[in-house]
Amino acid sequence: MRKPRLMTPGPAPVPEDVLLELARPVIHHRSAEAKSVIIEVVAGLKDVFQTKNDIMILTASGTGAMEAAAVNTVPPGGKALILNAGWFSKRWGDICKAYGINAVMLDTEWGQPVDPDQVANALAQHKDTVAVMGTLSETSTGTGHPVEAIGKIVAGTEAVFAVDGISGVGAMECRADAWQIDLLAVGSQKALMLPPGLAFLSVSDKAWKKIDAFQSASYYFDLKKARKKMAEFDTPFTPAHTLLLGLKASLKRIREEGIENVWARHKRMSEAAQAGVQALGLELFSARPAEGLTAFRVPAGIKDSDIRGELEKRFGITTVGGQDKLKGKIVRVGHMGYMDELDVISGIAALEMVLSDLGMDIEPGRGVTAVQQVLIGSRALAAR
């Protein structure tokens, strides 16, 4: 028997009741029922984003929401400061370049968090920056960036702050309004517990002012058109309506758990996974781990494909390796969305057995014990 366990940093597992929503007969996307779904999911998303700003629903991968944010706020030739610290933050730069935006790359070593002081310096140097584009959780390195501190700095300038929260929002604390995030992009297939296919973008008044100042090149990702339709609880083009029904169900779960509890669960799982990985003698890759995934360096003498292949073959666990320059160097394990403490214990237990089989000298139970110590500790802490 092979029992599949999706432990990738997106897509993440989808709850059974949400999956069943996807199997409901299709309804027309401009019916009264469809409008009521949009009203409900927008309210739920605002709670998850912690924002009073408008939220646009796009039928696209998360990248579509990033493209919408970039191309609508910065005119061709305008300047964007890219907080480049991994594969996905680099994508902000690629999007800008495609549209003729002047992308100034502020490079941070992969695995390190962006330094807010460096952002302040760069903004002092580039006073004509229209938008700063960064990442909450850099999925390629498993790093959580200090978005709150950066938001404070950007808020003191004319620039807007666009954040790729695709694998971060819902998996770690993020308060769009309190942290002064003007554009927050999120995908459906991560902590929102849905299959891929929808993207969401919150837009602040400061961002709308930039958007209203010029006409963007993109037609499909035109935010002015999206705002007009969303005001009528509609979308400019036929949306992936089935996924909206699923979203309604997954947001209901988040509302019932409470977004702060959702963050706390992810934080607990993240700390537990980190402890487990380190107890197995592995080195965390990130200096400031994100809370929806854990990335560890591949130990000397073992191939990443052997670790991941054995996890898959023996335990049905899907993980991902490194991207680009991290290919073969790290393994990334997701613990976001529809995941609980026992999933983390299972994941570390499996990793322990696989590494042991691959010749690493590991005292049985060590990884799981470390995970449990964290989980028992945080429970005791919460009980006080």
Add this chain to the structure above:
Amino acid sequence: MRKPRLMTPGPAPVPEDVLLELARPVIHHRSAEAKSVIIEVVAGLKDVFQTKNDIMILTASGTGAMEAAAVNTVPPGGKALILNAGWFSKRWGDICKAYGINAVMLDTEWGQPVDPDQVANALAQHKDTVAVMGTLSETSTGTGHPVEAIGKIVAGTEAVFAVDGISGVGAMECRADAWQIDLLAVGSQKALMLPPGLAFLSVSDKAWKKIDAFQSASYYFDLKKARKKMAEFDTPFTPAHTLLLGLKASLKRIREEGIENVWARHKRMSEAAQAGVQALGLELFSARPAEGLTAFRVPAGIKDSDIRGELEKRFGITTVGGQDKLKGKIVRVGHMGYMDELDVISGIAALEMVLSDLGMDIEPGRGVTAVQQVLIGSRALAAR
């Protein structure tokens, strides 16, 4: 009891087995299993499109595939000839304008088919046309355009022929290669019997030459990037993978029925619906009806909202009204995808009863009899 019946020209009903595929646990979109799904659906789509050309899978509404076709083949300042004959063909022009493409609008009265001779004349006048953009089935008017004849004309020029086949492909005969269609855009939620959320675009060698000649502005809809990934049975961004599983199931159905039989079924349903509507004393709106939907003029003295409202209230039948200048003037009834002869009979029977209630003088059974005459006739014809 209210039994819902989706009779809109997209989204169209989804078969129960396809719906159940959507409820399967999510798998990773870069797994071996996911690649095998892409291999299978691309083969199935090629059969439906009747093409040997590449097919790109995009996570977007159908409009996304149109934008991809336009922005990748015609550089800013380049010329596109738009076969403007309705709400959706006008969209080709809007997309072009957003990207700075010089859109020459060849206007045809709504409800009339595009005249191939006029296309030939326009191309003789605009010899620098890079792309001709037209529509197979104009959903806003219920008109099927003579794509085969137009394809022949465009093929004799340097221009590529881009066709919006969103509500047409699978619902009426369309042979991309034989009809010399260079770019054929299709959405998932019409005759392909899926919920909305995926779009498909076939690309000919002639089109790839145009695409390779410059770098398009769009990042998300960059076809060069899509081609590279599709060659590895992958997509450039996380696809709406769940819908791909559903597509595999719906394409299996189409393969089993046979694409020519699928077309024949739609043709039969279309002719039957037209006969039924006319037998009720209603006037068809289109001079050359498309085969996936039937549009009729709202009779004098009755409001379209009364007809549609009663169909919905009494029989759970969802239809759509007119768009833009046709608002209140026509009603459009879909019969595409997961629909059979009895669905058409039900639809016409319901329309007959509703119109009778609204005060029209109709001899009971007249509409249904006309439908059955067509169906019995076409059956007898097929048996010969």
